[in-house]
Amino acid sequence: MSKIDTVIFDVGNVLLDWNPRHLYRKLFADEERMEWFLANICTPAWNLEQDRGRSFPEAVRQLILLHPEWEREIRAFDERWHEMIPGEIAGSIELLSTLKQRGIRLFALTNFSREKYEETFARFPFLREFEGVIVSGQERLLKPDAAIFRLLLERYACEASRCLFIDDSARNVEGARRIGMQALLFTGAADLERDLERLGLLPAP
Secondary structure (H helix, E strand, C coil): CCCCHHHHHECCCCCCCCCHHHCCCCCCCHHHHHHHHHHCCCCCHHHHHHHHCCHHHHHHHHHHHHHHHHHHHHHHHHCCCHCCEEEEEEHHHHHHHHHCCCCCCEEEEECCCCCHHHHHHHHHHHHCCEEEEEEEECCCCCCHHHHHHHHHHHHHCCCHEEEEECCCCHHHHHHHHHHHCEECCCHHHHHHHHHHHHHCCCCCC
């Protein structure tokens, strides 16, 4: 196994706590009705198209045409999007800072709307700590497609076997491994710290 000199982080649910329920619990008194809405109206598949590059105004317009009775709730997905991110995952941000102090090259590779990433970048200063960032909505490529991983490697002159990729999606972790990266499934900052120690990226306690 090659020595790791580069760590690539996913952003949502690795560094930032993102969940539409943070917003929609304010809009729905009934948890079951909220879950139905998120499974049938503002679905993960619908949101993924914004990560692929579709604009939020266009996505909202199309969905309201299909479901006019849900216009208020659909518009909230765009207009109140930042309420879905109450803050950082503190332990992960501390690990990011420690890795940077130890001279590890740091990148982000995220499925994220172009518009919302720009707003999020302005909100969270730690996003400026990366040497480079690949945002799916800007590139019109999505994880776990091999093309988006290769784009990062080529753009920033990284060697796959010396990269560690961290993501909360098992599909994305497998996608990174298929192109030769080492990869970890994120389940929490404490587990990640132990894994980084095991790999020699952090000093053993």
